[in-house]
Amino acid sequence: MRFFRQVGVIAAKDLRAELRTKEAINSSLAFALVILLMFSFAFDPLADTTREISGGLLWIVFAFAGTLVLNRSFARELPNDCLDGLIAAPLSGAALFLGKACASFLLVLGVQLVSLPVFGIFYNVPWTRQFPELLLVMVLGTWGLTVVGTISSALTVNIRLRELMLPMLTYPILFPALLGAMQLTATLVAGNPIGPDDAGWLKMMVGFDVIYTAVSLALVETILVA
Amino acid sequence: MRGQVLCYIPFGATAALAALAALIASIVFLRTRNFRFDALARAATETALVFLAGAIADGCFVLHSALGKWWTWDPRLTAALVCWLLFATCLMLRQAVEEPSRRAAFAAVWTVFASLDVPLVVATAAWWKPGVALPVVWTWPRFALLAVSAILAALLTVVRARRPAASHPEGAG
Numbered sequence: 001m002r003f004f005r006q007v008g009v010i011a012a013k014d015l016r017a018e019l020r021t022k023e024a025i026n027s028s029l030a031f032a033l034v035i036l037l038m039f040s041f042a043f044d045p046l047a048d049t050t051r052e053i054s055g056g057l058l059w060i061v062f063a064f065a066g067t068l069v070l071n072r073s074f075a076r077e078l079p080n081d082c083l084d085g086l087i088a089a090p091l092s093g094a095a096l097f098l099g100k101a102c103a104s105f106l107l108v109l110g111v112q113l114v115s116l117p118v119f120g121i122f123y124n125v126p127w128t129r130q131f132p133e134l135l136l137v138m139v140l141g142t143w144g145l146t147v148v149g150t151i152s153s154a155l156t157v158n159i160r161l162r163e164l165m166l167p168m169l170t171y172p173i174l175f176p177a178l179l180g181a182m183q184l185t186a187t188l189v190a191g192n193p194i195g196p197d198d199a200g201w202l203k204m205m206v207g208f209d210v211i212y213t214a215v216s217l218a219l220v221e222t223i224l225v226a
Numbered sequence: 227m228r229g230q231v232l233c234y235i236p237f238g239a240t241a242a243l244a245a246l247a248a249l250i251a252s253i254v255f256l257r258t259r260n261f262r263f264d265a266l267a268r269a270a271t272e273t274a275l276v277f278l279a280g281a282i283a284d285g286c287f288v289l290h291s292a293l294g295k296w297w298t299w300d301p302r303l304t305a306a307l308v309c310w311l312l313f314a315t316c317l318m319l320r321q322a323v324e325e326p327s328r329r330a331a332f333a334a335v336w337t338v339f340a341s342l343d344v345p346l347v348v349a350t351a352a353w354w355k356p357g358v359a360l361p362v363v364w365t366w367p368r369f370a371l372l373a374v375s376a377i378l379a380a381l382l383t384v385v386r387a388r389r390p391a392a393s394h395p396e397g398a399g
Contacts, residue, residue: 151339155332159322168318172311173339176346179354200353204346211342219335222256226331 006091010099011106017076018107024072025107032065032115036122045123054125055186059178061115062138063145066108067167070149073104074157083157093221097150101216105146112138130188137188140205141181144212148173151216154223177208232288235364236372237281238306240379244274245313247383249341252334262387264330267337269386271316273379278310305351312340312347 018024039057043050050057077083086096116138120127127134152169156162171178180201187198194202248270255263285303290296297303316336323329 148339155319155336156322158328159319160324161322165319165322169315169336172308172315173343175308176343176350179350183354204350204353208346211346212339215339215342219338222331223335226328 003092003095006095007099007102010086010091010096011102014073014076014100014103015106018072018103024069024076025111028065028068028107028111029114031068032061032111033118035061035064036115036119040122050123051125051190052186054119054123054189055184056182057123058116058119058185058189059141059182061119062108062112062142063171063174063178064167065111065115066142066145067149067170069107069111070104070146070153070170071163071166073100073150073153075153075162078157087224093224094217096224097154097216097220100153101146101150104150105143108146109138109142112142125189126191127189129191130193133194134185134188137181137184137202137205140202140209141177143209144177144205145170145174147209147212147216151212151220151223154220173212177205180205180208232284232368233371233375234281234284234288234302236368236375237277237284238302239372240375241274241277241281243376244270244277244379244383245309245341245344248274248313248316248337252337252341255330255334256338259327261326261330264334265387265389266383267334268317268320269383269389271313271337272386273383275310275313275317276382277375277379278306278313282306282310299355301348301351301355304355305348308347308351309344312343316340 039045039061074083077086087093116127119125149166149170152166155169156165159165183201184194184198184205187194248267251263251267251270254260255267282303285300285306286296289298289300289303316333319336320329320333323332
């Protein structure tokens, strides 16, 4: 119980700090809009073929915009040696990690929920038809992105080329989760239900999330005290 | 297909063995904090990258003769490429961290992360694009090639592991 209270405190602290400065979500939202605009130059945004690849496009936007939020997750604690304070504080590394992951998850999901309607309008994609299923896919994919991104953020916070290393570390690991999210999103925005074939992707995403959450919780202490 | 060497199977198997060695060495390092195992993990990762690159290159040649394209998103090629990138990030992380004990710990943690991803990547790639059926029969020449490449890989790993860790490469620090 104490563990979850600590997680809540860290998550609330991160969310409060972010909502006061808005440095990560503003840049992330602006970046998402810029990428959405760039895609429309690359191919005809209203063509039917675009709708077939819209799942992939959407998740590229989500992954790129998400790393901007995740970059700040631990880097936010660098000024005034806040990170040392957090590590010295009487809470486990796992609680710190989970709190930060929860805060980033809500922020990334918020950015996604804002950019999704914009995407729907720009590319004429009917995303509202199966919104609950789409939300499930977004939650699963975003949790995978946040867990791997938060652990990368902890790894890269003190090293050279921090902003460059985080996406380099995160995207290859995310290959299974992102591919699953892209396939399922493409199916859903095309108006098709999640069939038996797609259920495999769903299971794979759940498995990915469970595996990486467990391993991150187990290994984050090693990273923080190293 | 006759007359083709099909090195990609032995090379890929050798790379998998080297990656397994890197994973075990990383776990042992995290347990014991003995820097010999860190050096071993680094060397095994490098070996895995070399042999996986060989497997990818040969896979390209084989598919080129079968399909006439240098790159197809065949599940084996895709999985090999993603795994190659995964292990390359382990080396990149090593290069970016300056302090030796932190570098070793970070690289070990990341090797565990990357290794856990390998089965998922292979399964995902197979689901994503069904591939062209290629013969995966274990013939005697292939066993011999596997033995040769495994011995080469072991030698390479041992030689590289004995090399003192470059603490501050010139110009990169």
